[in-house]
Amino acid sequence: MAHPVVLKLKRGADLSVDDTQALVDACSDVMTVPGREDLIEEGARPSNVHVVLEGFACRYKVLPDGGRQIMAWLVPGDFCDLHVAILGRMDHSIATLTPSKIARIGQDVVDRLTSTSPALGRALWWATLVDEGILREWLTNMGRRPADKQIAHLFCELLVRLRTVGLVEDDEVFMPLTQNELADSVGLSTVHVNRVVQELREKDLIAWQDKRLKIRDVPRLMQFAEFDPTYLHLSAVDEADRGAGRP
Amino acid sequence: MPRYHFPLSDGDAETPDPVGTDLPDIEAARLAAVRTLLEIARYRVDGAADSTRLSMKVVEQGRVLLVVEFALNVQAGW
Numbered sequence: 001m002a003h004p005v006v007l008k009l010k011r012g013a014d015l016s017v018d019d020t021q022a023l024v025d026a027c028s029d030v031m032t033v034p035g036r037e038d039l040i041e042e043g044a045r046p047s048n049v050h051v052v053l054e055g056f057a058c059r060y061k062v063l064p065d066g067g068r069q070i071m072a073w074l075v076p077g078d079f080c081d082l083h084v085a086i087l088g089r090m091d092h093s094i095a096t097l098t099p100s101k102i103a104r105i106g107q108d109v110v111d112r113l114t115s116t117s118p119a120l121g122r123a124l125w126w127a128t129l130v131d132e133g134i135l136r137e138w139l140t141n142m143g144r145r146p147a148d149k150q151i152a153h154l155f156c157e158l159l160v161r162l163r164t165v166g167l168v169e170d171d172e173v174f175m176p177l178t179q180n181e182l183a184d185s186v187g188l189s190t191v192h193v194n195r196v197v198q199e200l201r202e203k204d205l206i207a208w209q210d211k212r213l214k215i216r217d218v219p220r221l222m223q224f225a226e227f228d229p230t231y232l233h234l235s236a237v238d239e240a241d242r243g244a245g246r247p
Numbered sequence: 248m249p250r251y252h253f254p255l256s257d258g259d260a261e262t263p264d265p266v267g268t269d270l271p272d273i274e275a276a277r278l279a280a281v282r283t284l285l286e287i288a289r290y291r292v293d294g295a296a297d298s299t300r301l302s303m304k305v306v307e308q309g310r311v312l313l314v315v316e317f318a319l320n321v322q323a324g325w
Contacts, residue, residue, distance in 0.1 A: 198266055
């Protein structure tokens with residue numbers, strides 16, 4: 001089944017055929033949202049959970065000086081705001097970065113999915129925890145990696161996340177961000193990002209044109225970026241099996 | 248919007264900026280250059296060296312409009 005939500009959540013728990021069907025059914029209320037439009041604002045109390053089915057979105061906060069920090073990228077398969085059931089209010093905003101298809105799932109539907117299927121509950125919990133793992137890596141990236149490795153790391157992460165949901169061909173991905181948005185994602189100036197992108201091109205590590213980002217040499221970029229995909233927890237199902245003593 | 252180029256020099260070599268960035272005006276270019284130079288300096292500065300100098304030019308259509316310099320010096324106390 002090529003549904004991005006199924007492809008992603010399968011990595012986090014053993015989903016039955018009924019589970020995957022329930023997920024697909026839950027994602028049937030689909031909105032088409034233009035690019036660079038807010039899905040939900042900081043401070044709001046959403047009654048629906050949003051899932052990216054196609055396109056690209058981001059989590060962000062606006063600072064008093066008008067600047068913006070993007071603190072997560074949301075790609076197909078990603079739940080935007082599962083946590084609001086518990087937290088109630090959004091502590092950040094979510095916006096599309098490109099025209100996108102977003103599924104709206106009522107809170108009652110999410111509750112029903114998780115109460116009727118422990119595996120689905122586990123999968124959704126896993127997805128939230130993976131978001132945390134990604135955030136930890138972004139923190140390390142911003143705190144300790146020089147600009148070129150930081151940006152290279154983000155590109156590697158995007159490649160692996162999109163590969164999980166079947167959206168990579170020939171090591172090339174859809175990357176609709178402007179350099180401004182990339183700069184807001186890494187906390188650097190646009191001029192600095194521009195210089196780094198040029199360097200990565202000159203080193204023949206990437207080609208980036210018309211919203212297509214091609215990784216020219218995946219192992220070399222991953223090594224340059226000191227990238228280790230463990231933090232994406234894409235083998236959680238296998239790890240769980242191993243932990244339970246199953247082969 | 249004008250396009251500005253921001254070549255970087257560390258005293259030994261200059262790394263050019265052939266592509267450049269579009270910015271609203273020279274004020275924006277100045278702020279960008281200062282911020283960028285500080286961001287670069289953070290990882291370029293060798294703690295063991297007694298002095299580090301970095302400079303970044305703001306160039307438009309081949310004309311150097313500004314030169315931003317960063318200097319770090321470490322001296323023994325007495």
